[in-house]
Amino acid sequence: MPLALRVVQSLSEAAGILAADSRTTLLSGGTLVMRDVNEGRLTDGTLLRVTDPAWRQIQVSGTRIELGAGATMAAILASRELGFLHAAARAVGGPAIRNMATIGGNLFAAAPYGDFAVALLALDAQVMVLAGYGSPRAVPIEEFLAGRSRGEARLVASVQFNRPVAPGDFRFLKVSRVKPKGLSVLSIAAHLPGHASRIGQARVAYGAMGPLPVRARGVERALEGKALDANGIAAARAAALEGVQPVTDAIASDWYRREVLPVHLGRLLANQS
Numbered sequence: 311m312p313l314a315l316r317v318v319q320s321l322s323e324a325a326g327i328l329a330a331d332s333r334t335t336l337l338s339g340g341t342l343v344m345r346d347v348n349e350g351r352l353t354d355g356t357l358l359r360v361t362d363p364a365w366r367q368i369q370v371s372g373t374r375i376e377l378g379a380g381a382t383m384a385a386i387l388a389s390r391e392l393g394f395l396h397a398a399a400r401a402v403g404g405p406a407i408r409n410m411a412t413i414g415g416n417l418f419a420a421a422p423y424g425d426f427a428v429a430l431l432a433l434d435a436q437v438m439v440l441a442g443y444g445s446p447r448a449v450p451i452e453e454f455l456a457g458r459s460r461g462e463a464r465l466v467a468s469v470q471f472n473r474p475v476a477p478g479d480f481r482f483l484k485v486s487r488v489k490p491k492g493l494s495v496l497s498i499a500a501h502l503p504g505h506a507s508r509i510g511q512a513r514v515a516y517g518a519m520g521p522l523p524v525r526a527r528g529v530e531r532a533l534e535g536k537a538l539d540a541n542g543i544a545a546a547r548a549a550a551l552e553g554v555q556p557v558t559d560a561i562a563s564d565w566y567r568r569e570v571l572p573v574h575l576g577r578l579l580a581n582q583s
């Protein structure tokens with residue numbers, strides 16, 4: 311059976327189709343799906359495209375931000391209100407990829423991809439999931455990522471999170487061997503409330519330091535109540551490797567990733583990245 315293409319208007323119709331047929335694949339920006347098609351890994355079933363404009367919307371109301379899962383990295387970069395996310399959006403591929411690559415697709419991208427998902431993890435995003443006809447259910451991003459490989463989330467409608475209170479509360483860096491658009495040796499996102507005096511309830515996340523984006527819980531604990539001075543940064547660096555299981559791939563070995571992570575974490579916290 312050849313591949314079929316089906317186009318639907320509404321998100322709930324798409325969610326219903328995806329729930330009913332495991333051989334249907336959602337086609338979002340298509341940067342990964344179409345590569346699978348072109349390279350012969352995806353040869354039958356149905357590709358499903360959604361035209362609902364709400365799926366691509368970006369809404370900022372007060373401190374709450376909602377990004378439609380179909381919004382692209384280019385759309386994030388075009389939004390002045392989302393300046394704190396520009397480094398994370400710019401980390402995804404080159405301009406042609408960013409014109410197509412979506413927020414939703416990035417949540418499903420395997421390491422060393424998934425740079426934007428690392429930022430969403432540090433921002434404690436809620437992932438709005440449609441598992442069939444009905445209303446979206448809010449799933450905390452950590453729970454969402456843990457269940458991702460089980461195929462529980464058939465359709466992500468949007469992601470929601472709060473805007474960091476102060477400029478500089480949110481930081482992101484990506485380390486790659488090829489500039490400016492190589493794949494991640496690692497990425498780090500940090501939400502550092504109170505960074506100007508004493509940190510409270512930091513959330514720090516890593517990409518490519520495991521099969522999924524992971525929280526750096528040791529670093530978060532080490533930073534609690536500390537100033538971002540030499541002592542605070544040294545404590546964070548000492549805890550940098552707690553709980554990580556870096557991948558070995560064509561970009562870097564797990565050993566190399568472990569060696570360089572504390573150095574880049576220190577630079578990010580010192581605002582020298």
Ligand SMILES: Cc1cc2nc3c(=O)[nH]c(=O)nc-3n(C[C@H](O)[C@H](O)[C@H](O)COP(=O)(O)OP(=O)(O)OC[C@H]3O[C@@H](n4cnc5c(N)ncnc54)[C@H](O)[C@@H]3O)c2cc1C
Pocket residue numbers: 335336337338339340341342343344345379380401402403404407410411412413414415416417418419422423424425426463464465466467491492493494
């Ligand atoms: C040359 C190249 C360079 C790249 N560089 C980077 C990089 O530097 N950093 C990086 O993070 N990524 C990179 N990528 C990977 C990819 O482009 C991004 O991760 C992108 O965000 C994927 O989004 P997409 O919309 O294209 O996903 P698609 O290809 O459309 O979909 C990918 C998967 O996610 C599923 N999916 C997509 N959206 C949803 C949704 N809303 N709900 C449920 N399932 C969904 C699809 O069904 C499919 O299984 C690169 C890819 C290429 C080809």
